[in-house]
Amino acid sequence: MEKFQLIPTSPDLFGIECADGFSFADTLRRAAQQERAGDFDKACATRFEAVSLLADSFGDEEEPELDWNDTEARAAIECTAASAVDLFLAGEWELSAATAELALTLDSEDHLGTTQTLAWDYLALGDMECFHDLELDLDERSDYKAVMNIWAALIENREGDLGKAVANLRTRHPELYAEFYAEAHPITPAYAADLESERPSRATRARRLWLATEVLWTNFPEVINSIKG
Numbered sequence: 001m002e003k004f005q006l007i008p009t010s011p012d013l014f015g016i017e018c019a020d021g022f023s024f025a026d027t028l029r030r031a032a033q034q035e036r037a038g039d040f041d042k043a044c045a046t047r048f049e050a051v052s053l054l055a056d057s058f059g060d061e062e063e064p065e066l067d068w069n070d071t072e073a074r075a076a077i078e079c080t081a082a083s084a085v086d087l088f089l090a091g092e093w094e095l096s097a098a099t100a101e102l103a104l105t106l107d108s109e110d111h112l113g114t115t116q117t118l119a120w121d122y123l124a125l126g127d128m129e130c131f132h133d134l135e136l137d138l139d140e141r142s143d144y145k146a147v148m149n150i151w152a153a154l155i156e157n158r159e160g161d162l163g164k165a166v167a168n169l170r171t172r173h174p175e176l177y178a179e180f181y182a183e184a185h186p187i188t189p190a191y192a193a194d195l196e197s198e199r200p201s202r203a204t205r206a207r208r209l210w211l212a213t214e215v216l217w218t219n220f221p222e223v224i225n226s227i228k229g
Contacts, residue, residue: 003053004072006064015070024050024075031082044086050076051083055102063105077103081112088117089215097121110137116144123151124216143173144209151223166227175206180217180227185210 003022006014016024027050034043054076058064066073080103087096100118104110115137122131131152138145146169153162170177179185185207194204217224 002057004057009067009070012065013067014064014073015067016072016076018072024054024072024079028075028079028082031079044083044090047079047083047086051080051099051102054080063102065108066106068107068109068111073106077107078112080106081114081117084114084117084121088121091215091219093121093124097125097127119148120213120216123148123155124220126155128152128155143169143176143206144213146173147176147213147223147227150226151220154223154226162226166229169227173206175203176209177227179206179210180224185214187211 002019004016004018004024007017009015018024027046031043031046034040034046066077068074068077080099084096084100084103087093087099090096097118100114100121103112103114104118107114115134119131119134119138122128122134131148138148146165149165150162150169153159153165191204191207194200195208200208
């Protein structure tokens with residue numbers, strides 16, 4: 001028996017109806033409980049198993065767009081986007097990219113900011129054609145895009161653009177620039193409290209971005225070297 005089926009909610013969108021004993025929403029809750037218990041690997045496996053089930057159900061057919069307002073459909077999108085991040089943090093760039101692409105097909109409005117994860121994946125893979133195709137969907141004024149511009153210029157050997165991109169990070173996003181020079185990036189009580197506040201400071205947002213992408217700088221130290229000159 002199939003664990004779920006797609007239910008049209010409009011001419012272009014689908015909800016999900018789950019069979020007894022399975023639920024994408026329950027999967028998300030179970031993974032969250034596993035994380036709180038400190039078993040991050042198990043949480044990742046729980047999400048990945050659900051996403052694999054979702055992807056396999058489509059087979060060779062085109063993936064549908066899911067209805068964000070449908071509870072189970074939203075949970076399926078959230079599970080897919082979270083799994084893309086899990087794989088990104090594990091350094092599985094290719095599988096992360098494929099999962100992020102699936103999430104964006106299911107949710108073209110990108111409610112969860114998966115486009116950014118996918119852009120990091122493309123840079124890690126050196127897939128500049130796909131990265132540039134995605135650039136219109138990235139915030140050019142953001143701190144993360146400032147770092148992406150540096151990495152892209154480095155990959156493509158654009159020395160003049162590289163210098164300009166580093167200068168842009170230094171002058172427009174000094175808090176993030178400082179993170180690339182810092183010897184440590186502690187998660188202090190003050191940082192955690194500010195992160196949970198309604199408007200985290202620029203310094204806190206920069207620390208969060210560093211921590212979220214630290215796996216990249218471990219694997220691609222040439223980006224840090226370029227920023228430091």
